[in-house]
Amino acid sequence: MGYLSGRAIVRCAVVVGCVGLAVAGCDSPGGPPAGPASGQQRTTAAGDGAVYQGPSLPGLEAQPLAHLKSAGTNKPYVVGDAFAFVDFRVGDKEEPSGSEPATVTFYDAATGQKRATADVPLWDLESAQVGEFGGGPAIFLHGVETVESDGLSQTRRVEHQVGFDPAGRKVADATWDEDDDRIPVLGWSATKATNNHLTRTDLVVHAADGSARLTLPADHGSISDKAPVLVTIDADIALVRHTRGSENYLAAYDLARPGAPLWTSEASRPPAANTSDANVVFISDGKLGLVCPAGSGKVIVALQDMRTGAIAGATPAIDKYPGISAESAISEADNVQSGSAVLALTHASSNLGSVAVSLADGHILWQQTGDQEGFRPQVVVGGAVYGSSSASPQLGRGNAARPSLALNLATGQVMAKSLTTAPIAATDQGYAIVPEIGEDTSGDDAGATGGYWIFRAAGT
Numbered sequence: 422m423g424y425l426s427g428r429a430i431v432r433c434a435v436v437v438g439c440v441g442l443a444v445a446g447c448d449s450p451g452g453p454p455a456g457p458a459s460g461q462q463r464t465t466a467a468g469d470g471a472v473y474q475g476p477s478l479p480g481l482e483a484q485p486l487a488h489l490k491s492a493g494t495n496k497p498y499v500v501g502d503a504f505a506f507v508d509f510r511v512g513d514k515e516e517p518s519g520s521e522p523a524t525v526t527f528y529d530a531a532t533g534q535k536r537a538t539a540d541v542p543l544w545d546l547e548s549a550q551v552g553e554f555g556g557g558p559a560i561f562l563h564g565v566e567t568v569e570s571d572g573l574s575q576t577r578r579v580e581h582q583v584g585f586d587p588a589g590r591k592v593a594d595a596t597w598d599e600d601d602d603r604i605p606v607l608g609w610s611a612t613k614a615t616n617n618h619l620t621r622t623d624l625v626v627h628a629a630d631g632s633a634r635l636t637l638p639a640d641h642g643s644i645s646d647k648a649p650v651l652v653t654i655d656a657d658i659a660l661v662r663h664t665r666g667s668e669n670y671l672a673a674y675d676l677a678r679p680g681a682p683l684w685t686s687e688a689s690r691p692p693a694a695n696t697s698d699a700n701v702v703f704i705s706d707g708k709l710g711l712v713c714p715a716g717s718g719k720v721i722v723a724l725q726d727m728r729t730g731a732i733a734g735a736t737p738a739i740d741k742y743p744g745i746s747a748e749s750a751i752s753e754a755d756n757v758q759s760g761s762a763v764l765a766l767t768h769a770s771s772n773l774g775s776v777a778v779s780l781a782d783g784h785i786l787w788q789q790t791g792d793q794e795g796f797r798p799q800v801v802v803g804g805a806v807y808g809s810s811s812a813s814p815q816l817g818r819g820n821a822a823r824p825s826l827a828l829n830l831a832t833g834q835v836m837a838k839s840l841t842t843a844p845i846a847a848t849d850q851g852y853a854i855v856p857e858i859g860e861d862t863s864g865d866d867a868g869a870t871g872g873y874w875i876f877r878a879a880g881t
Contacts, residue, residue: 473874478843479827479836480803481853481876487533489873497854497873498551499846501558501587503527503536504854504875507549525560527589530852533875537589542566543581552607553655559584559592563605584608593629603627607654609634609676614648622648626659626676635679640664655704658683658727670697671711673727684730686711691723691735699723703762705780708733710762722764722778734783739776761786761830763798763806775808777833787833799824802847803878806830807840823858844876851878 471488497504505528509521523544527536543564550561561584570576577598582605584593593608603610610627626635639646640663652660652671659674663685672682687697694713702722703710709725719738726733765775775796777786789796798808809822824843827836844853855874 471872475842475855475857475874476837476840478805478840478853478855478876479829480805480879481844482879485855485874485876486531486852487875489528489533489875490871497846498549498560499530499848500527500551500560500585502530502848502850502852503587504530504846504848504873505560505585505587507541507544507560507562509544521564523562525562525585525589527585527587530848530850530854530875531877536587539585539589539591541583548605550605550607552653554584554608555592557586557592559586559608561593561605561608565599580605580610582608582610595627595629595631597627597631606651609654611651612648614650622646624649624651624661626651626654628676634676635659635674637661637663637674641666652701653704655727656707660701660709660727668697671699671701673730675728683728686730689725689730689732691721691732693721693735693738694723702764705762708780710764710778710780712764722762722776722783724780724783734779734781736776736778736783736785739785739788761801763801763808763830765795765797765808775833777806777830786831789833796826796828797822798828800844800847800853801830802844802851802853803880804830805836807843847878851881852876853878 471490473485473488477483495507497506499505506526507523508526509523521544523541525539525541527538528534529536541562541564543566544562545564548561548563552559552561554561561582563580563582565578565580568577568579578600579596580599580601580603581596582593583591584607586592595608595610597603597610602613604613606626608629612623612625614622614624622639624635624637625633628634637649639648641647647664649664650662652662654660654676657676659676661672661674661682663670663672665687671686673684674680674682685697686699690697690699691713693715695716696714699711699713701709702712704727707727709727711723711725712720713723713735715721715738717738719740721735721738723735724733725731761777762780763775763777774789774791774793775798776788778784779786794810794812796808796810798806800807805827807824807827809824810826811822813822813825824845825840826838827840827843828834829836842855842858844855847853853876855876857872857874
């Protein structure tokens with residue numbers, strides 16, 4: 422298990438569960454605007470004189486709003502209504518931990534204008550998180566640094582977490598000793614979960630000021646005591662996975678008023694679920710998306726109020742493809758626009774088959790059939806869901822497939838294929854960022870970009 426983090430409303434950056442997903446959320450799915458065939462090219466000019474010569478992109482306006490010449494070398498993060506890029510500052514001092522100084526640059530998603538830059542003393546590539554903090558979206562970065570002796574105290578190593586809002590203002594800054602065995606979680610921090618029969622490990626959630634906000638003792642498992650696991654924190658509510666005997670269950674705790682759980686999945690679970698175990702796969706406007714076992718190799722997707730635990734709806738039982746487990750990693754979720762979540766269930770062959778679920782009541786909009794190529798959804802924007810299949814080009818040095826397909830969010834039908842570029846992130850307001858990628862996508866550097874285009878969803 423690990424920690425789940427994400428955009429304040431939906432994006433999950435480091436997640437625990439059994440599905441990959443792209444999420445949308447407004448009022449009704451609706452059909453995406455018609456777009457030209459994927460092979461049709463167009464040429465449009467952005468504000469800086471750059472010319473877009475890529476494919477027509479379903480669901481997006483024909484002309485990009487702006488072009489970012491060199492926004493950064495890493496994939497952008499969506500922080501509220503801004504796109505944020507994090508880059509190492511070349512030539513700065515090296516730290517023994519491997520963490521490096523970095524700069525975070527924030528761009529207005531609607532205009533492409535640079536809003537702010539913020540320096541980060543140290544940044545660990547694996548630790549950038551985006552989520553809700555203090556009532557609004559923020560991005561958090563973490564690293565380890567050495568505090569030199571002042572002549573009386575000893576040299577020591579500390580962990581450092583900083584957070585910024587969409588305007589680039591610092592909203593959190595916390596340090597703790599490296600020996601404390603804590604993990605940064607969206608502006609908070611929590612003790613690492615270690616399970617062995619010789620050690621009892623409590624879960625302690627620390628606020629940004631370092632105070633212990635929530636302390637939960639180790640659970641009694643069927644073989645040994647097990648540490649409770651923090652799944653995520655959203656809107657000051659901590660979701661924790663507990664163990665009782667041989668079964669797991671979820672509990673929600675109000676960090677503003679810590680005490681007894683607000684609810685548990687033992688007491689509040691959909692009727693079709695055959696255990697209290699559930700995996701959180703997205704958070705949308707205070708509503709949890711949970712995947713729950715339903716027996717006979719099936720699962721259901723349930724919608725649950727994060728504060729009250731009330732079940733808002735659930736899908737019928739869905740065949741769980743071979744190879745799914747509670748420990749399976751899931752891909753990032755991106756975007757909340759049309760009231761639908763698109764989930765990808767893992768095949769034994771490592772392909773993915775997707776199902777689209779209404780966030781209103783949990784009914785299934787469409788589901789892939791067994792004879793289709795597995796689709797991994799990545800970004801939802803303008804009534805289209807962009808993603809990849811096993812045939813999609815690899816991003817960078819073969820680390821991940823980049824989006825090359827677009828499906829109709831309402832029907833699951835293919836709208837465009839073999840795209841040479843496509844959105845890789847989108848804001849809740851319908852602004853998508855599209856990398857500049859050359860025609861040659863067969864090499865190791867297929868994902869490299871010279872810049873980024875910003876498009877607006879059609880009809881917004």
